[in-house]
Amino acid sequence: MVDVHGDGFADLLRELGPQVLGVLVRRGGDFAAAEDAVQEALLEAVRRWPDDPPHEPRSWLLTVARRKLVDEVRSATARQRREERVQREPAPGPTEQADDTLLLLSRCCHPALSPASAVALTLRAVGGLTTRQVAQAFLVPEATMAQRISRAKRTVSGQRFDQPGDVRAVLRVLYLIFNEGFTGEVDLAEEAIRLTRQLAAATDDPEVDGLLALMLLHHARRRARRTPTGDLVPLAEQDRSLWDTALIAEGVDLLQGALARDRMGEYQAQAAIAALHDDAATAEETDWVQVVEWYDELVRLAPSPVVLLNRAVAVGAADGPLAGLRELEQVPDDVPRREAAAAWLHEQVGEREEAARLYAVAAARATSTAERDHLTRQAARLRHP
Template identity: 70%
Template sequence: MVAGVDESLLRSLIPRVIGVLVRRGIDFAAAEDAVQDALLEAIRVWPDDTPRDPPAWLVAVAWRRWLDTVRSDAARRRREDVLDAAPMAEPPPDVDDTLQLYFLCAHPSLTPSSAVALTLRAVGGLTTRQIAQAYLVPETTMAQRISRAKRTVSAVRLDRPGEMATVLRVLYLVFNEGYSGDVDLAAEAIRVTRQLATAVDHPETSGLLALMLLHQARRAARTAPDGSLVPLPEQDRSRWDTTAIAEGVQILQAALARDRLGEYQAQAAIAALHADALTAAETDWVQIVEWYDELVRLTDSPVVRLNRAVAVGEADGARAGLAALAELDPALPRWTAVAAYLHERDGDPATAARLYVEAAAAAPDLAERDHLTRQAARLHRRG
C-alpha cells in the first residue's frame, strides 16, 4: 500500500479507464501501458491533491501519455492532428467498457495461462512482478507472456459481444491458483468476480462468486500447522469462516431463485451442503449426488463424474461408488486416488494401500503426494 493512496480504488478503476482508451481507438497494448503511466502519476500526485473525479483524471492523464508517445513517432505524425482534436472531457467510462475489457482479456485466441495473466494485469491491477511471484516464474518470463497476450488482443475490436462463459472460466482458473508469493490469487479472483457481479446481471456470475466464497471459507482449515493437507471430513469446522459462508449461501439462493441453473451455481450448491453440515457425518450426501447429476447434465465432464463417484460411495456405500468409478477412464487424473479411498471404505486395505502408492507417484503437487503417501503408510502399518 502506498501512503495516501487508496490502492483498491486504483485497481478498481483500471479496467474502466483502459476500456475508454480502447473505445477511442487506441490498441490494447498501448492503452494498458498508458494507464500504467497514469497510475504512477496518481501515486505521485494524489496524496497531496486528490482529484474530485478519479476516473476522469486517470483517463485524461493516460490519454496525454499516449499522445506524447504518438508525437514522438515521426511515422505517425499525420495522425496527430486527428488525435489532438479528440474530446478530452469525455465522461468517465461506463459499465459496458469495463465488461468488454473482461471479454477481451478472456479472448478465445489466448491460451488459458495467458488469459489469466492478462486478466490479473489489466483487470486485477497487479504488477508483472506480483503475477510472476504468484506463478513462481521469472519476471522476464511473465513480462513476455503478458506482452504476447497484449499483442494478440490488440487487433480485436470491442464491437462484438463477448462470451461470459469464457470470462467466468478464466476467473475460476485464477481462483484455483490459490496463493503463492506475496499475492493471494484466490482473494484477487474474489475481488474481481465481485466487481463483475456488481456490473452485470448474470446468475452464473453470482454462482461463481458464491462458489469462491464458500471454498475460501474453508481455507484456514485445509492445512495443518506443518503444511500437510487436511481432508474435508477431518477439518476443524470451527475454523471455517461463517461470515463468508453466510454471504455465499445468500448470493447462491438469489441466483438459484432465477431458475437459470448453470454449472457454477450447481457447484456452489454442493459447497453449500458441505458448509451446512455441522459434522462430516451429517453431510447430506444424497442431495449432493443429486446436484452432481445436474452437473453431469450441464457439463458431461469426466472430472464431475469422478467427484460424483465419491459422493455415490458416501450416499449408497463403497460398492456403489466403485461401480460408478468403473465407468470412467482409469487414466483420468486422481482416478487412482479415488479408487484407493473407495477400496479402503469397502474393507480392502491391501488394495487401497497399493493404489495410494500409485496415486502418490502421479500426484500433481508435493502436498498431495505427501498426503497420499501418508495414507499408504497408515494402511501398511495397520496391516
C-alpha cells in the same frame, strides 16, 4: 482530496488503473497502447500527487492517460481518425464503469488467447498486479511473464472488439485464477473473488452469481484446509468451527438468488454441491443423496471425466463403496486423482492392502508436495496401523 501516504496510496492506484484502462479500451484505444498510456499516467501520479494531490484522482488519471494515448496516436497518421474520436469523447459518467469492467475482462479473456495467457493478462490489466507479482504467482521468471503478457496484449490488440464478449469465457478464466489459490505475496483466490464481484456488479447473469457463490463457499473453508505445519486436511476431517460462517451465508444467499432466476448453469450446480457440504455440521450429516442429484445435474450441464470422478465418490458415500466403485469404472484411468478416489472406496469396502497400493500410486502422481505427502501418509496408515 486523495491521501497520498501509506499503503492506501498504492491500493488506490491499483484500483483506478484498470478503471481508466477500461474507459480507453471502450473508446476504441489499441489495447497495448492504452495499457502503456495508463502505466505512464500512474508513474506521473506517483511523481506529482505527493506535492499536488488531485481532488478527482480518477478523472486526473483518465485525462493524463488519454493525453498520452493521443500523443502516441499522433505519431501514426493511420490512426488519425481514432485520435479525433478519443478527443471528442466526453468525461465518463458514473454508470459507465460497470460496462468498462465487463469489456476489459472480455478483452483479456479473448478466445484467441491460451488459458495461461488470459489469466496473466487479466491479473495484469484488470487485477492491477505488477508483472513481478504475476510471475511470482505462477513461479516463473519475471522476464518470462513479461514476454507472455506482451504477446497476449499484441494478440488482443489485433482483434475487433466493439462489444463485450462471451461471459462464459470470462468465468472460465476467473475460475482458473481462483483455483491457483495462494502463491507468493498475492492470494489469487481472493483476487479472483474481487474480480468476480466486479463482474457481478456489471452483469445480470445468474451464472456470474453462481461462480461467486461457489468461490465464497469454498474459500470459507480456507483456515481449516491445512494444519499449522502445512499438511493437507481432507474435508471430512476439517475443524468446521474454523469455517467462515459469514462467507457461507453470503454464498448461500447469492446461490438462492441465482437459482430463483431459473437459468441453470454449471457454476450454480457446483455451488449447490459446495453449499450442501458447508451446511452439514459434521461430515456424517452431509446429505449425500442430494449431492448425487446435483452431480447428475452437473453431468447434464457440463459432462467431463472429473465430474464423473467426483460423482463416483458421492455415490460411494450415498449408496455404499461398491456402488461408487462401479461408477468409477466409467472414469478413464488417466484422470487426475482417480487412484486416490479408488483408494478411498476400497478402504471403505475393507480392502486395506489394495487401498494402500492405490494411495501410493496416487502419491507418485500428485502434482503438489502437500498432496503427495498426504497420500503417502494414507498409504502408510493402512500398511502400519
